[in-house]
Amino acid sequence: MPKLIAPTVVLHAAFLEAREEWGEGAWLHGHGVRPTDDVVSAAGFERWVASLHDQEDVSIPPIDGWVHCTYRWIVEDERFLGAIALRHTLNDWLLQTGGHIGYGLRPTARGRGLASWALGHTLETARSLGLDRVLLTCHPGNTASARTIEAHGGVLEDIRNTGPDRVKRYWINLRP
Numbered sequence: 001m002p003k004l005i006a007p008t009v010v011l012h013a014a015f016l017e018a019r020e021e022w023g024e025g026a027w028l029h030g031h032g033v034r035p036t037d038d039v040v041s042a043a044g045f046e047r048w049v050a051s052l053h054d055q056e057d058v059s060i061p062p063i064d065g066w067v068h069c070t071y072r073w074i075v076e077d078e079r080f081l082g083a084i085a086l087r088h089t090l091n092d093w094l095l096q097t098g099g100h101i102g103y104g105l106r107p108t109a110r111g112r113g114l115a116s117w118a119l120g121h122t123l124e125t126a127r128s129l130g131l132d133r134v135l136l137t138c139h140p141g142n143t144a145s146a147r148t149i150e151a152h153g154g155v156l157e158d159i160r161n162t163g164p165d166r167v168k169r170y171w172i173n174l175r176p
């Protein structure tokens with residue numbers, strides 16, 4: 001049974017194993033790893049996990065240019081499968097490109113509907129934060145992500161040019 005849990009240092013080895021499966025230099029969608037984060041050493045991983053918790057804590061000002069964000073990890077039997085991030089508000093970049101919610105699963109965990117399951121729970125969290133609607137975006141070629149969004153009632157607003165890339169922008173209404 002998969003679970004959504006708050007980030008924890010206990011899963012360091014499991015996280016590194018999953019990261020390796022993504023491949024060298026891959027962008028781990030929804031995981032909140034910045035290029036400067038050291039997730040390999042025990043101390044670095046501890047700092048990173050603490051920073052993920054800090055980002056959720058609205059009593060702590062967010063990092064410059066970032067917004068408050070709740071991260072949850074998708075795990076099963078101590079195996080790290082992926083992550084989902086819920087940004088509490090939108091800044092200009094998020095409104096244009098990033099959206100409220102990002103997610104990613106390690107390659108061997110894909111194709112089981114886990115993203116849709118995690119998104120369902122995260123929409124409940126967004127509702128409990130008082131959000132009326134959330135923006136989700138994906139690359140026009142990312143069929144799996146588009147279908148995940150559409151399965152939760154995502155309504156396509158537009159496909160926008162965002163500089164180097166184009167992005168499909170969907171809104172999910174959270175109010176009846």
Ligand SMILES: CC(C)(COP(=O)(O)OP(=O)(O)OC[C@H]1O[C@@H](n2cnc3c(N)ncnc32)[C@H](O)[C@@H]1OP(=O)(O)O)[C@@H](O)C(=O)NCCC(=O)NCCS
Binds near residue numbers: 112
């Ligand atoms: C996008 C992602 C999170 C989807 O998660 P998932 O749990 O594997 O999704 P699923 O396998 O259940 O697929 C969702 C839907 O897309 C369909 N799908 C999956 N791969 C597909 C493909 N290559 N082509 C067409 N449809 C595809 C599935 O059939 C399913 O459709 P259905 O709900 O109508 O049955 C996952 O593929 C991933 O982590 N990708 C890399 C990171 C990423 O792209 N994150 C999102 C950034 S916007």
